[in-house]
Amino acid sequence: MKLHTYIKSVFVFLLAITISSCEGFLEEDFKSELSPTNTFTSTYGFEVGISGLYALTRSEYNTYGEGGGYIHNGACPYEALQVATDIADLGHGDASLTAFANLTLTSEERFVGTYWNWAYSLISSSNEILLFSEKNTDWDQPTDKELFQAEARFFRAYAYRTLVYLYGDVPYVETILYDFQLNFTRTPKEEVLGHIIDDLKFAAERLPSNPDSEGFKPGRLTKWAAYHLLSEMYLLQGEYTLAEEAALEVINSGYFELMKTRFGVKMNEPGDPFSDLFVENNQNRNSGNRESIWVLQFEFNNIGGGTNSDDWTRRAWNPKYQNVTGFVLADTLGGRGLAQIVPMKWWVGTKGTNATGDLAGIFDEKDIRNSNYNIKRDWFYNNANEPSLFGKKANITDQTWSSTNTLFPALTKFFYGREENLSLTGSYKDRMKFRLAETYLLLAEAYLGQGDPSKAAEAVNVVRQRSGASTVDAGVMTMDFLLDERIRELVGEESRRFTLVRTQKLVERVKSHNSALKNKIQDYHKLWPIPQGIINANRDVEFPQNPGYGN
Known part of the structure; x- marks a missing residue:
């Protein structure tokens, strides 16, 4: 799909799928005719638009559409970020996953295109809100404008994060382009990373700080989600001291802690504090969970929750x-x-x-x-x-x-x-997108980047002590140990491909642990190909393909 097609069409889709969480987050009655000019005219209208960004973000996990965002139209695209790594083999995989698992990707593969489409959908919708927030003058509160801008810039950064991990250099677009364009160029990854970090810094300064404040709804962003993602992006940039500082902002905020005692709806049944984190209805703070930083809302039988084809x-x-x-x-x-x-x-x-x-x-x-x-x-x-x-x-x-x-x-x-x-095809539990245990592991990664394995071990030991595992010292604290620890703590939660690309360990770890691919993986597999439809549509300027994938 062409980049420009999002500019004119995604906003209608955005509003059509605007939904709320189980707590009534951003419930709205829609106008019969929706457009930016008649919607983005008040705080109420921007609530509608921002709610749509949350819905689009959840649709990252979408499979076949239904009531959710019609994005991927294939079985569990999430799995494409887990196979061909060091943790999982393809089992009874849908045909849409085979090329990802076997490293036979081409630029025509479905998810190669749909992840691109999803990200630019989120970007263009965020840009729409940013543009019209500068034009609007009717706000309920003086802080509304910056709050909506902070959320929109977070989501724009989140979308570009996926793009740079998967494709490397990608077109950076920060405004709405109304004219038909056939001349997009690829912006260098480092430049895009700079824009991501600028957006996250803006969001961290302006998003709410207290997730326990009266009326604050489950699933809504706080500044701590921005700092968590900022730490990860500084790591990708190689700015390890800044990554450390961003992670410590979250850890020292006073709002979060690792769950070390039983809690939630099954606390009196067999289990442990780690398993409690994943019991249905235990993901949000109202369950007693103080570890979650940002939770995607997928509840069963709730407006704004999941459908059968959302999270598989x-x-x-x-x-x-x-x-x-x-x-x-x-x-x-x-x-x-x-x-x-x-x-x-x-x-x-x-x-x-x-x-x-x-x-x-x-x-x-x-x-x-x-x-x-x-x-x-x-x-x-x-x-x-x-x-x-x-x-x-x-x-x-x-x-x-x-x-x-x-x-x-x-x-x-x-x-x-x-x-x-x-x-049921879907999993209707809320999904902890960011939680404090990962923040500690990002902090450890930042210390390793600074050549300080002792401090890295201290950060990892906080996580290990909660699990009852033995503590470790600097002598064993390597990047490989940290990657193993991320498996122990975050397997299935993290996008494993992203982690291995960021730490520059994808090829090495696949060679060490993935017997089916150890003699097949090459350096160029660190990136996916650019979708062929994008290259074909960009007729006025050459749009080069990633190395290893042909023209």
């Missing part, structure tokens, strides 16, 4: 246990899984199974992140109509893990099931 992360990581005789779908087993990606044995281990070669994985024995509450290794037949099997343990084998993908260690953080519809 659960289906991605959950095995197809329902295909095994002796099993039936159950909410306690996460509902229906598709096993589209499968965890690699080197990190998750095989302890407690009879798979060939008992591997310990990368977890300490007492690390709660490796408990059965968080990685399910013990599967018991649950079909009462099979009395000879009912209640007995079903063994994970090489065949169930690697061939049929029916049983393997599963990440319970993405379990989701509803008795009224156990075949």
Whole structure:
């Protein structure tokens, strides 16, 4: 799709999908005729537009559309950022994932184009709000203008973050272009990074600081989300001291803490503080969760929540246990899984199974992140109509893990099931996009960049102590150890490709841990190709393709 097409069409789409969270965040009655000139004329109108930015952001995880943003139209694009890394193999993958997993990408692949489209949709919609906020004079409060601008600039930065990670040099557009254009050029990545950082600094200075203030709605941005992302972007830029300072702004703010005691709706049931983070309805602060910094709102059966085709992360990581005789779908087993990606044995281990070669994985024995509450290794037949099997343990084998993908260690953080519809495609839990544990790991990365493994170890140990893992010292604190720690803490939550690209470890880690691709990956695989439709449409100026992907 051409860049210019977003300028004229995305705003209508933006308003059409404008929705609220389960708490009534930004609920609006829409005008029969929506356009920037009759919408962006008051604080109320900008609330509508900003709500649309949140909806567009959630649609990053969209699959087939439905009531959400019609973006990717394919199974779980999120998985394209997990395969061909060091953590997961492609299982029963949708055909739309095969080229990403096998490193046979071309510029025509669906998600190559849809991630580009999604990002520029968010950018153009943010630019629309920024442009009309300068024209509007009817504000409820004197601070409204800067607040909306801060949110819009955060989302613009967030979209460009995806673009520079995936494509490198990309056109930087910071205003609405009404004229048809065929001459876009690629802005150098470092220049785009500078703009991202400027936007995030603006947002950090103007977004609200107190997430507990009266009337503050779950899911809305605070300045601490901007500082968290700013730390990551400084790391990508190689500005490690500034990355440290941004991370410490969040850590020292007084608003957040790692959850070390049980909390939330299942605090009196078996589990631990880490598993509590991922229980449905435990992601927002009203549950007692003080670790979440920014939460995407996907609640079940709520206006502004998820649809069946929004977040398919659960289906991605959950095995197809329902295909095994002796099993039936159950909410306690996460509902229906598709096993589209499968965890690699080197990190998750095989302890407690009879798979060939008992591997310990990368977890300490007492690390709660490796408990059965968080990685399910013990599967018991649950079909009462099979009395000879009912209640007995079903063994994970090489065949169930690697061939049929029916049983393997599963990440319970993405379990989701509803008795009224156990075949639900979506995962309707809110998604913690940024949480404090990652801020500490970004801080550790900043210290490693400054050549200070002792301070890096201190930052990592804060996270490890919560999990019951042993503390580490400077002697073992390397980038590889930190990347392993990010798996232990953030597997499935982070976009693993982004992390490995930022740390310049993608090729090395794939060669070390991904046996299927170790002899195939090359330096050019650090970037995706530019979508062919963009190159074809830009007829007036040469728009070069990324190296390794042809013309």
